[in-house]
Amino acid sequence: MFPKLFGHYLFKSVFMLLVFITIVTLLAYILAPLLIPIIVSFVLFAVLEPVSGSLQRHGFPRATASLSVLLLLVIVTVLAVYLLLPQLSAQLSVLKTQVPIIWQSLSDFAQKISEQISAFLGLDIDTGKILEPVITQGNVYAKKILLQASNFLFSLSFMLVLIPIFTFFLIRDYRNMRNTLLDALPNRSFELGWLIYHRVAHQLQEYIRGIMIQSLIMTLVTSSGFYIIGLQSPVLLGIIAGVLNLIPYIGPLLAMVLPVLLALGQTPLDLWLVLYAISVLLIAQLIDNAIVVPAVIAHAVNLHPVIVIIGIIIFGNLFGFIGMILAIPTLATVNIIFRGLLQGLKTQDIFASQNAGEAAQD
């Protein structure tokens, strides 16, 4: 019974998938300090490779095409550093000074409510006491998050050096590296390996391009919305909303937290601003779901929503924010590899048993 089970295509597929996952996890563990620049470089590669490809189609040699794309990348990066980074840092510092004010305003708001309650119902609730530990904790957390954000901005400038280098070599050498790796497969699994690779690459490239466009549109829409309603740091908040939108279902909810808190932090308290901020995010979601998703993302990944949500929660728990963003492409990749293995090994099994049957009949 056991040897038969081991020979079954389902068992073989699961075993090969587990080997693959183990190798990738080990590699990720070893490359941990460089993981983010590597992932970003792959994303940029997925976006820029078609540009280099079209240059090659117009007769440019591969080296020249990759160099031109790199030049484009460097120009965009330098512009981003000079224009965006100082502004972002400034907005972050503003936000830092804003944190205590936000909590003060929240506690004032709570005080007002408790006064109303005692005036109307005659109950005396000391909201100050109830809210005090919450506010102290909230303050500490908010400061921590902002500190992390500033650290991230710092490491971002370090990555800005690594990412263009990695991306250039990916654009120039990725094909050779890929071919060397896949050609190392044994003769019998060579074609199946290429088939699975192409399915994964195609779907990932579609997905990455889709979410990049989606994220950009979300950033533009929310930034302009926040600017129009007069919220502080509209660009920073827009970028955060755009990035958070990379996480399906949960991201849009997280994106509401900061703008709403900032709107609450206005002195004097302006509840209309809070309402406007929420409206901006809701309108952006509406545009996203009604126009962007059907046009750009639809069919990019074929995963059940429940799997998506569970995946995001588990990956978020294991690897934090980056894990939440990577959950969908990782799950999609595993899904395609498993289906490919299953398809390849199953048909082999069926034909083998048919042949065995025919041979027995003969």
Added chain:
Amino acid sequence: MYEKKAPLWYNFFRPAGDQVTEVTQLWMNTPLFEGISYSKCRELVKNMHPRQYQKNETIFTSGDIGTSVILIHHGSVDISAGDKLLAELQSGDFFGEVALIIDEPRTADAIAAEESELIFFLRSDLEEWIQRSPRDGAQFMLNLSRVLAARLRHTNILMSLQVG
């Protein structure tokens, strides 16, 4: 894959590989590359995948997922279905071209009759080539359909003879 990792400057002065010339010549003699220029075919050959097979090594069996047409560079290959030998192919012959069009499993067995080098032209490379140079791609697809139509006609005649 003939195009090995090379330093940047190497791309500009790449020496002509004998292997590439030989394989290009073999492909140019097949009906698949009729009407396609030598230089275009050569560019394509540089991205093809040569693989070595021992005598009696299975190349594929019926049921394997196929994704490429295969050219025999050196050696010979036996194509069979069950115990029946369908064809003995020599250097310069190609087989498995149906896999360039559909995702169906292979329908025959291919076994290396002697030590052989086979050149794999993958469907994904073909699709990329069609995107890159649609005119040549269309010519290739036309040639491929001629090859398949000829094979269909041949099978029809055989079947009608059997029925008759």
